[in-house]
Amino acid sequence: MLGEGILKGMLETAKNFAGSFVSEERLTTVEYPEQRIPTIENTRVFPFLVYDGPDWQAGMRCVACQICEKECPPKCIYIEKSKDKKPDFVGKMQIYPARFDIDVSVCMSCQICVEVCPFEAIKMDTQFELATDDRFGDLLLDRHELAKSNEYYHSIHPAEAAEVDARLAHEKAVAEAKARAAAEKAAADAAAKAAAAKPEMPAVGGR
Numbered sequence: 018m019l020g021e022g023i024l025k026g027m028l029e030t031a032k033n034f035a036g037s038f039v040s041e042e043r044l045t046t047v048e049y050p051e052q053r054i055p056t057i058e059n060t061r062v063f064p065f066l067v068y069d070g071p072d073w074q075a076g077m078r079c080v081a082c083q084i085c086e087k088e089c090p091p092k093c094i095y096i097e098k099s100k101d102k103k104p105d106f107v108g109k110m111q112i113y114p115a116r117f118d119i120d121v122s123v124c125m126s127c128q129i130c131v132e133v134c135p136f137e138a139i140k141m142d143t144q145f146e147l148a149t150d151d152r153f154g155d156l157l158l159d160r161h162e163l164a165k166s167n168e169y170y171h172s173i174h175p176a177e178a179a180e181v182d183a184r185l186a187h188e189k190a191v192a193e194a195k196a197r198a199a200a201e202k203a204a205a206d207a208a209a210k211a212a213a214a215k216p217e218m219p220a221v222g223g224r
């Protein structure tokens with residue numbers, strides 16, 4: 018029937034309105050900001066940069082590959098690569114972002130930057146109270162403002178963060194096993210080369 022959905026919706030609203038006078042269960046709103054509804058796992062607002070360990074600069078996962086910058090639809094990510102390198106989570110020397118800004122007044126919370134990042138370095142925050150009258154000063158977030166610990170990531174997206182940790186731990190174990198195998202092979206090759214280069218001892222007391 019035409020308009021059936023609208024009537025059903027209005028009936029539900031009417032039931033909640035009348036019921037809210039007699040039952041707390043019918044109160045579907047809260048008195049914000051005194052009361053808050055806890056955010057759920059899939060809540061997403063603006064991106065942040067994940068770091069491991071106690072030092073945000075040393076532990077930042079981002080390697081300034083700029084994939085997110087290229088893929089961001091409204092082009093609100095600005096990255097400058099470092100001139101030097103630092104070890105990443107598997108110990109490989111990588112460049113890092115000397116500058117990483119996001120203009121959250123332009124960001125549309127699409128999460129594409131998160132989906133394209135190969136390093137699990139950028140995730141969606143649940144923090145939404147960013148209202149300000151300083152559009153340029155407060156809404157262009159730099160790498161320090163964007164950096165948040167892996168513990169924080171776990172606190173807002175526990176299931177997703179646990180899955181990411183397991184994947185990174187697996188990648189680290191594979192990289193370490195490869196490095197060990199390469200070191201053992203290099204040592205074996207060096208030993209074989211040394212043995213081949215050793216001159217033969219002349220026979221003693223031979224006729």
Ligand code: SF4
Pocket residue numbers: 064088089090091092093094119123124125126127128129130131
């Ligand atoms: S969430 Fe979307 S719009 Fe915002 S920075 Fe990421 S890719 Fe850009």
Ligand code: SF4
Pocket residue numbers: 078079080081082083084085086096133134135136137138139
């Ligand atoms: S956040 Fe990810 S995709 Fe973006 S530059 Fe850093 S490593 Fe690359």
